[in-house]
Amino acid sequence: MTQTTDTRPDPPPRPDYDSPWKEAIDAFFQPFMALFFPAVHDLIDWDRPYEFLDAELRQITADSAIGRRQADRLVRVMSREGREVWLLLHIEIQGRADARFPERMFQYWYRIYDRFGGIETISLALLTNDRPPGDTAEYRREREGRGLRFSFRVHSLLVWEPSELVRRAADNPFAVVALAQLAAHRRARGPERKARKAEIIGLLYRYGYERETARKLLRFIDWLIRLPHPLELALRQELAALEEQTKMSYVTSWERFAREEGRQEGRQEGEARTLLRQLQLKFGPLDPDLSARVETAEPAQLEVWLERVLTATGPGEVFDPH
Secondary structure, eight states: OOOOOOOOOOOOOOOOOHHHHHHHHHHSHHHHHHHHOHHHHTTBOTTSOOEEOHHHHHHHHOSTTTOOOTTOEEEEEEBTTSOEEEEEEEEEOSSOOOTTHHHHHHHHHHHHHHHHOSOEEEEEEEESSOOOSSSEEEEEEEETTEEEEEEEEEEEGGGSOHHHHHHHTTTOTHHHHHHHHHHHHSOOOHHHHHHHHHHHHHHHHHTTOOHHHHHHHHHHHHHHSOOOHHHHHHHHHHHHHHHHHHOOOOGGGGHHIIIIIHHHHHHHHHHHHHHHHHHHHHHOSOOHHHHHHHHTOOHHHHHHHHHHTTTOSSHHHHHSOO
């Protein structure tokens, strides 16, 4: 038998939005549940310890049919009745949930049931950039009313008014996380994006967050809401002035920006400038929104666009090919 070699190139890396969500859920699990799934939150005995089951999650998501999703979490909790319950959390970070989304949720649930026995498992899904028709979704395989029907809870960030999240941020740090993700999804120009980032960070000062909580939230906000270097520096200067007034020292939590970004910014800015120059030479003056997308893009995304521009016949083939 003749063996063939798959010579297709690996897909380009995508921007890492999953990891910050994983960190945020790990750091603020109870506020996450209270904000998005309050009914399930109230079933849990929060005086008992909970545990993230990373090894068990890898067992049910290891094969290619389901795929590896870093933002998913499997958590062991104890109910108020004293029973062990597993919570399966699935976070859809980008785009819209595809048609197989309910099927994947069923696959996750069934893998737990098949491998770990009859443990009560509650499946929960959060969509950050899609709006489901209700707070429950279903997967069905039926004929003439007989077969399989699996339902699970689903929630969307898009149902929230920003003003309500601002109010909830007074006592729930995950409302800050939600505001940052909503801002990250908006295709705003640099100055508007800077203003949104400043407003979200300002909530930490307004509500007097404890320093370690603020540091974790700053890391999440900074990870998701990226700004061109000059705007980021301007924002830091504004925050330094705010700290003089409030006597709250949060800006030192920007150490990642000072160290890691200091090493990577030169390459990232160079790639952005190169791409903008190539686009302008090839297609003429750019729409300001496209320029803003380039200036705030992640390094992995810039690499993809730099490859596409070589053969593209128009900006659409670079940014949104079909």
